[in-house]
Amino acid sequence: MCKEYDQARDIIKKTKIDLVKLLSGIKNIETFEERETLKIYENLIETIDESEGYLDYLKNPTKEGVLENNPKTGMYYICFDDGTSGADLECGNVLELCDSLGGWHVSGIEKNIDGRYYFNYGDWSPLLDRGFRARKRI
Structure with missing residues (x-):
């Protein structure tokens, strides 16, 4: 695979780490909008996790x-x-x-x-x- 794919993967990994850190600091989730927003971010993190595994798979010969x-x-x-x-x-x-x-x-x-x-x-x-x-x- 080309180096740009590896760079994109690194960006996604860093983004996920930053997102997890940021969201772990949220303490009081009170409104419907806050709960729904958090669900969206949690789904995004899960999608990134699944994608990382598949990207690792695709790198193998x-x-x-x-x-x-x-x-x-x-x-x-x-x-x-x-x-x-x-x-x-x-x-x-x-x-x-x-x-x-x-x-x-x-x-x-x-x-x-x-x-x-x-x-x-x-x-x-x-x-x-x-x-x-x-x-x-x-």
Whole structure:
């Protein structure tokens, strides 16, 4: 990633720290407007926290390959392009899948009521299958 992204992240981190310090000094919250304003700032702090974690995730390098099925467990794993294999993917594991247009999506793996594994990405939630392009952050 370029240095401007790192600089922006540093600014956001500092802003969050300053905001937390400032808000911790507020003692008497009495009016509806004050309570609602505080909720907005608390939500902003929470959003920054979540964003920091995702930004950290995105800074990690990726390792690409294709999904394969482990016949012994029925679970999927990534057969990486360098010839190595990853561990079986379980529910909750974070995975990045490539769609048919070449775009990458990040989400978790879940299991449906039929026992099939799928990629839980909102409207696009395909069942996992051999040959899907996939990658993990390492």
